[in-house]
Each structure stands twice: as C-alpha cells, then as structure tokens.
Amino acid sequence: MEDYDYLFKIVLIGNAGVGKTCLVRRFTQGLFPPGQGATIGVDFMIKTVDIKGEKVKLQIWDTAGQERFRSITQSYYRSANALILTYDITCEDSFRCLPEWLREIEQYANNQVVTILVGNKIDLAEKREVLRQRAEDFAEAQSMLYLETSAKESDNVEKLFLDLACELIREAKQNKLDNNDTAPMPGEGKTISYLSCCSLM
Numbered sequence: 001m002e003d004y005d006y007l008f009k010i011v012l013i014g015n016a017g018v019g020k021t022c023l024v025r026r027f028t029q030g031l032f033p034p035g036q037g038a039t040i041g042v043d044f045m046i047k048t049v050d051i052k053g054e055k056v057k058l059q060i061w062d063t064a065g066q067e068r069f070r071s072i073t074q075s076y077y078r079s080a081n082a083l084i085l086t087y088d089i090t091c092e093d094s095f096r097c098l099p100e101w102l103r104e105i106e107q108y109a110n111n112q113v114v115t116i117l118v119g120n121k122i123d124l125a126e127k128r129e130v131l132r133q134r135a136e137d138f139a140e141a142q143s144m145l146y147l148e149t150s151a152k153e154s155d156n157v158e159k160l161f162l163d164l165a166c167e168l169i170r171e172a173k174q175n176k177l178d179n180n181d182t183a184p185m186p187g188e189g190k191t192i193s194y195l196s197c198c199s200l201m
C-alpha cells in the first residue's frame with residue numbers, strides 16, 4: 001500500500017545561476033547552502049507534505065541551467081506534472097531568455113503541465129533589474145502563475161511548493177493531469193533510492 005495520497009513530479013528549469021538548487025534545498029532541507037556549485041545534469045529530492053489532511057509526495061527534479069546539459073534536462077519535462085520556470089530578478093538576461101524556455105516547454109512537456117514563473121533573489125531588491133509588474137504581465141500573457149521568492153531569506157519558498165501542490169491536487173481531482181504514476185523519469189526505477197543524493201547524467 002502506498003504511503004501517500006498523491007505523487008507529483010515537479011521539475012525546476014531556468015538559466016544557470018538563478019537559484020533553482022537553492023530553492024529546492026531551502027524547501028526540502030530548510031537551508032541556504034553556502035557556495036552552491038552549478039548542477040551537473042539533474043538532481044533529485046523528495047518531500048512529503050500534508051495538504052488539508054492529504055499526504056502529498058513531491059518528487060522534485062532540479063535541472064542544470066547550463067546549455068551543455070540541455071539534451072539531458074529536456075528528457076525530464078515529459079513526465080513532469082509541474083514546471084517551476086525560474087529567473088533571477090537581478091538579472092535581465094535570465095528574464096529575456098524566458099521565451100526560449102517556453103519554446104522548450106511547448107516542445108518537450110505534456111499539454112497538462114502546470115507552469116509557474118518564479119522571480120528569485122528578492123532579498124537583493126537594490127539590484128533588481130526586472131520590475132515585478134513586467135514579470136506579472138508576462139506571466140499573465142502566458143497563462144502562468146507568478147511568484148517572487150528569496151531562497152536566501154526563505155521568502156515565499158514554502159508557499160511556492162505548497163501552492164503548487166494545492167493546484168496539482170485541484171487539477172488531479174478534475175482529472176486534468178496526465179496519470180504519470182506509471183511514467184518514470186529517465187533513470188527512475190529500482191536505483192531511485194541512491195540517486196536521491198546524486199546527480200543524474
């Protein structure tokens with residue numbers, strides 16, 4: 001018997017250095033890692049949360065933003081229930097690349113995927129290059145949810161994952177989601193337990 005009511009697969013994507021790994025580690029381990037290095041390929045973490053009495057197991061896949069890993073990371077989109085498309089509010093370039101990421105989503109993700117746009121590093125307000133309104137307008141035009149976070153200060157990180165879990169439950173109850181329980185991620189399977197602390201290549 002399963003030890004959860006729902007299992008959802010969440011994949012973080014976005015330019016290198018925008019803070020994807022820090023968001024995942026803040027949520028799953030409650031810490032902001034000092035000197036976080038670039039992700040190689042894909043990392044994987046699990047956290048089970050309680051949403052209104054229901055046990056929701058979140059499989060969180062943290063992908064490398066560097067271009068050279070793109071062919072590996074693209075293969076993780078298809079089984080995702082949700083994508084967290086992340087940019088850095090202090091880096092105009094990471095915002096300007098969003099249309100490119102949306103093309104990737106259109107090409108590789110399933111049609112029912114829930115996508116949320118996240119502007120990270122709001123603790124660096126004095127260095128902000130992307131106005132909140134501009135990002136909100138962009139997200140609305142693309143029918144995406146939008147949230148601003150700080151992995152460093154823990155602002156909105158819990159909210160990001162819990163809101164996403166609520167939205168996924170809502171969609172699941174309306175039978176809108178692909179039934180991905182049987183659609184494994186690349187490399188997922190009998191080796192999953194030891195992969196939880198490693199990078200997947």
Ligand SMILES: Nc1nc2c(ncn2[C@@H]2O[C@H](COP(=O)(O)OP(=O)(O)OP(=O)(O)O)[C@@H](O)[C@H]2O)c(=O)[nH]1
Binds near residue numbers: 016020022124
């Ligand atoms: N000030 C501040 N720095 C952050 C925040 N989140 C991440 N960083 C810093 O940004 C840098 C990149 O963070 P990562 O989490 O490795 O970024 P990433 O998107 O996973 O990068 P790749 O693995 O290369 O795709 C690190 O130096 C972090 O310390 C944040 O919320 N605020």
